[in-house]
Amino acid sequence: MTAPLFYVDNTPYSQADCDHIVRGLAERPEFQSPVGCRFAVCLQDTAHWLALCLWLKPLGASVLPIHPGTPYPAAKALAEDTGCSYLLFGEQLQEVTPETLGGVTRTASAEGGELIQLSSGTTGKAKTITRPWRDIDRELAAYVAHFTEARALTPVVACPVTHSYGLICGVLAARERGIAPHVVTNLNPRFIIARLRAVPEHLLYASPTLISLLMRMLPEQEMLHAVMLSGAPLPAPVLTQLRDRCLRLRQQYGCSEAGCVAVSADVTEPGLLGHPLPHLSVQAGASAGQPDEILITVKATGQRIHSKDLGYFDHRGQLHFLARTDDTINVAGINVYPGAVEDVFLGYPGIREAVAFKQPDAFAGERVCLRFVADSDIDTDQLRQWSRDRLSPHQVPSLIEQVESISRLPNGKVSRRLLSESLADKGQREVLA
Template sequence: MNVHALIADAVRRRADEPAIEHAGRRLTYRAFDAACAAFGEWLEARGCRPGDRVLLFLRNGFDYPVLLMGTMRAGMVAVPVNAKLHPREVAWIAGDAGPRFVFTHAEHVDALAAALPPGNAIEVIAIENFDLPASATAPAAPATVAPDDPAWIFYTSGTTGKPKGATLTHRNLVAASVNCLADVFDFRQTDRVLHVAPLSHGSGLYLLPALARGAHNIVHDRAGFRPDEVFDTIAALGVTAIAFVAPTMIVRLLEAAPRDDIGSLRGVIYGGAAIHLEHVRAAVARFGPIFHQLYGQGEAPMTISYLPGRDHQGADDETLVSAGYVRSGVEVRIRDEDDRDVPDGAEGEICVRGDVVMAGYWRNPEATARALAGGWLHTGDLGRFDSGGRLRVLDRRHDTIISGGTNIYPKEIEDVLAAHPAVREVVAFGVPDAEWGESVAVAVVADDPALDEQALLAFCKDHLASFKKPKHVHILPDLPKNAYGKVLRRDLRERYGR
């Protein structure tokens, strides 16, 4: 089943209703399907064949959904990458993926072309100079593909080295979309879905189930995340759902002045990183139980566990710090360092199996063998099941601080310090310690310039066990982050571990 077939029913039922809107321009479902088909024909006319890759190095815009879905509709493989990456980083990904075409913005064309591997056959096209092909009156059917043919190569953020291309098949994307509709959020044809996050990432993945249900998708393309602009859009267009936000975006929404004209909003899907307890409680108090949490990763796209909005209302701490319930059609086991199942409630690595798990890493059999050992995706995350059967993600396996032989999870410390009224952002990490092996360090971004190390340590004394308290406090103007907004804990370890 070609993943584009997800929208076939919506094209029939909602032919003349809006599928995509951006900056006042719209495509109906009939026109969107025809535009995707025409783009596929354009690729075929230039020698692309099923399995060939098309790389999208683009900000959100009107053309993005057509290029994304049109590539997969034609049986070719979309390679969306974050628009915040440097052209040199994109050139490395292009060298690995080997696309026939790269679509990007005019300001990147020269730098990207210069950075590509010598002798490559990659054509770089500026989207500003590209006109969507004229839509055929009778679009051809989507290409016939095998369920396990690749559809989307999702490059990891590369926080531990060079990014790896998680190869997502048509089966993976269909399963993830159906899974979303079953568990996370019941997109409806009456929904107006706002895409504020990059379509190269979570918002693009949640475009699929929204289209499958015939929803009206509104693409937001402002530089940066400005809460007032988001609220203005919600109020002006009657937005009912935000397809995906990261926890940092929720914090930004909380910092903005309250509004009484955004009552149309009934759902916000969030994930991509851990959210601090203080922030999720404040968000529910301000906006109501409209938040739906997901836990997943590029290798199992957005699809391992979920905590629905109804479980956020009046929930205890154990519920809110969890990653929720295992998703439909997904198996999760907790395993020790010898890859053996641990007893119920015990801690170990989160391992996942199901149709949502990637086929492997693109052209990287060694990494694939490690990640999919025994037929299970080894996520690299440590976790356990809590007393309510919910999955609790403790931390990344390699981020755990081992001090005096005891495991300390950075998130425990971060949750405590995030509750301090003067702390905007915090990250905890381990540094070498001659006596204990490792000791705890924290880097903090403060709202109050008067905040100092002693005040933070006193706050920790009231909320943390003695062995978990930081020995080193660094107050910084900002935290190092990658293009996806994830804090580069590794950079902090290297900077302060010396």
């Protein structure tokens, strides 16, 4: 039997299987000259999306992957907003007829085609990010050469492979190493645990929320092999819990414009991002007491990227993240980093979630606010008093509010900006009332 290129749930897919999936596409007029075309792809069958991606990439086509759960009107709007020539929407590739969008047949793109993505939208409206495939190939080569601990591991990708984290770092990096990744689309935790048991030396790519759920469901005597975190660093109490349930906890850091920027092979503290990848030049603060914006330069092209993240390098040359520059709270000239406040409140019995954010203040410039979710009602005055013994005076929230849930963006992240705006709107409504 031909070796699999990848697995989707329990099913292996070889090169012959992928060739069968894309069979006949080359005869279609839309694909006969794909250079300069932008294809928006929203296929419910993940194997069909991966087969199409692997076929289009070497042809020099530009591709916008759209999450398979996206309804048709939203998928079409995304495709049109990003200047795509065609939309492929449906279950499987053979059932789909490419839809021409607005008469657009060619769009200016980098030589060799591009991967088209949307930013997370955490700090504002999501924007279109285009990355040439050649830049992604450089990232893949650097990621594989730098992250040597992954050579003997099999990636289990339990996150969307329409996103760069799952597609590039999970699937394409595995293919670069000559390993068949296991992509999981059945997000039932019991199914995922069964897949992880079937791949003992696994490297799990998943969201922090899903990883936390798996840890809670895993039998007490059982541990995961290796786990990769991505996105905002986890609070210290959650990080400690995860370290106790897996043999090795890893963290990677990146941004939409540059892809993966740094990898830590062993996360021992919140915000530890590890050493930058060798194809990038990264600048940041000189120490925890002198942080600065993380600036990224792609060596091959000279592209300079402002991350809007605040960080620093330690004496070992490892990068640390402190906060988004937009999220940093300036209280009377003193910077307060939300994560430091959140870690303290997460240590209070019964508190499950805590998010610190800012509000304007007439006297101090800005003030710290906090929303939290707990297992039972908590007296907020008592909680504030408790926090005064554990925080500096400028870190103590002036407003503490218990809520049933904390709203999140579609990508699972919390937008402190939106929390701040919602509180301001609430205050205005109360004044008007």
